[in-house]
Amino acid sequence: MGALAGWRTHGINSREIYGLRKRDSERLRRDNPGSPWFAVPEQSVAWSREAIEMFRPDYIASDERYLHLPELASNPGFRARYQPVQRWTFPNGVALVLLERRDGPAPAR
Secondary structure (H helix, E strand, O other): OEEEEOOOOEEOOOHHHHHHHHHHHHHHHHHOOOOOHHHOOOOOHHHHHHHHHHHOOOEEEEEOOOOOHHHHHOOHHHHHHEEEEEEEEOOOOOEEEEEEEOOOOOOOO
């Protein structure tokens, strides 16, 4: 799981994040009519991007496989805005990452 932390924490199970994820899932199902439930991705990177833009978290702490971090990290604007602070790797292959938001105007997408 992951957390977007700032003045107020918007963890993965918060009402606000649930709403973003739910709307994203509904959009994906609308965009793929007639597809069986297992053929439609659970969510897209859109909900993660929207949450970060909306809440502007000071920190993002997560398993690096979650919150669509690999896709977000491929975006130069995201990399300019969030810098890695710490990465922990465990024997089971899990890697946790802590990212910190840099101050300044938001970079272009």
